[in-house]
Amino acid sequence: xxxxFQKMINRMKTKQASRTRLFALSLxxxxxxxxxxxxxxxxxxxCNPTPPISLSFPTVVFEGGADGPTIGQPISSxxxxxxxxxxxxxxxxxxxxxxxxxxxxxxxxxxPGITYTEDxxxxxxxxxxxxxxxxxxxIKATGVADYKPVMRPPDIxxxxxxxxxxxxxxxxxxxxxxxxxxxxxxYPIARQELVNVYANxxxxxxxxxxxxxxxxxxxxxxxxxxxxxxxxxxxxVRLLPVSKNQFSGVGxxxxxxxxxxLTTLCGSGVKLYATMxxxxxxxNTGNILKPAEGTTASGVGVQxxxxxxxxxxxxxxxMSGNTNQWYIGTASSGGSELFxxxxxxxxxxxxxxxVAGSVKARATVTFSYQ
Numbered sequence: 001x002x003x004x005f006q007k008m009i010n011r012m013k014t015k016q017a018s019r020t021r022l023f024a025l026s027l028x029x030x031x032x033x034x035x036x037x038x039x040x041x042x043x044x045x046x047c048n049p050t051p052p053i054s055l056s057f058p059t060v061v062f063e064g065g066a067d068g069p070t071i072g073q074p075i076s077s078x079x080x081x082x083x084x085x086x087x088x089x090x091x092x093x094x095x096x097x098x099x100x101x102x103x104x105x106x107x108x109x110x111x112p113g114i115t116y117t118e119d120x121x122x123x124x125x126x127x128x129x130x131x132x133x134x135x136x137x138x139i140k141a142t143g144v145a146d147y148k149p150v151m152r153p154p155d156i157x158x159x160x161x162x163x164x165x166x167x168x169x170x171x172x173x174x175x176x177x178x179x180x181x182x183x184x185x186x187y188p189i190a191r192q193e194l195v196n197v198y199a200n201x202x203x204x205x206x207x208x209x210x211x212x213x214x215x216x217x218x219x220x221x222x223x224x225x226x227x228x229x230x231x232x233x234x235x236x237v238r239l240l241p242v243s244k245n246q247f248s249g250v251g252x253x254x255x256x257x258x259x260x261x262l263t264t265l266c267g268s269g270v271k272l273y274a275t276m277x278x279x280x281x282x283x284n285t286g287n288i289l290k291p292a293e294g295t296t297a298s299g300v301g302v303q304x305x306x307x308x309x310x311x312x313x314x315x316x317x318x319m320s321g322n323t324n325q326w327y328i329g330t331a332s333s334g335g336s337e338l339f340x341x342x343x344x345x346x347x348x349x350x351x352x353x354x355v356a357g358s359v360k361a362r363a364t365v366t367f368s369y370q
């Protein structure tokens with residue numbers, strides 16, 4: 001039995017024993033006055049606990065872009081697993097329960113920086129054996145409207161009932177949540193322990209009972225569509241020399257643009273997006289690349305153009321909705337499709353005073369498969 005819970009049991013037994021001694025002494029005193037001898041016992045209510053119960057996910061199949069589901073959102077609609085145990089604790093009329101307590105025992109780590117919110121409740125997300133897939137869990141007592149998210153210790157009281165009820169039922173549900181880019185594969189989820197669920201009566205003299213909730217073995221199948229680069233993954237784009245006298249002020253360009261392109265082959269149905277990142281300043285969200293190492297000129301930068309307009313930069317991330325991410329196209333549903341993205345590079349004046357020299361800049365492009 002869980003050490004934490006054992007301590008709780010011991011404390012309750014001590015309190016119950018104290019009440020028993022006081023009760024017995026009181027009755028003995030009365031008996032001496034009337035009969036001369038007597039023997040009495042404190043009664044502890046007995047409930048009938050449920051044996052270990054299980055929560056089961058059906059086989060989950062995902063087909064779509066590797067970055068299609070939003071991080072922090074379910075991989076499928078609805079609650080994937082629901083377990084209802086209306087007779088979690090039963091007994092006679094004296095089986096009075098007013099507290100339900102959960103002690104998480106699941107060995108998955110809490111995913112940092114991501115939570116899931118539903119019906120006003122904020123759920124922590126735990127890792128699973130499936131890459132980029134986490135799990136959330138909630139529990140409530142029968143007749144209670146709101147679920148209580150399953151969190152790490154301390155123990156969570158999910159059934160603070162001011163009026164003890166006869167027995168107790170519970171409902172537990174769980175969802176699988178996307179926590180990163182999906183990778184194709186068939187992933188088993190092993191049978192494992194999720195939480196220990198305990199209940200007792202604090203008003204009535206009801207002992208503490210517990211049961212273990214297990215997650216049954218299941219399978220997650222991911223068929224994630226992606227794209228493959230057809231053009232070189234590294235390109236050197238050369239701008240021809242230009243005189244600083246050819247610029248007419250901050251924001252103007254001079255000389256001929258340098259043309260280049262990116263080509264990628266995408267699987268059926270992929271919605272292709274891209275983000276360009278400044279290789280010298282990844283936090284740059286403007287549209288002029290910062291000078292790279294080896295630059296000797298000043299007052300001049302480099303812009304990358306798409307469809308005649310400067311590209312604004314964003315973080316190196318494939319996450320859907322990334323800053324300054326742009327849409328390229330959707331591959332046909334009948335098969336793969338080749339996308340060519342024509343781009344241009346040009347000089348741009350950034351300061352009033354310019355110093356002649358060499359100019360270097362770096363950029364990366366991150367594709368998102370939605």
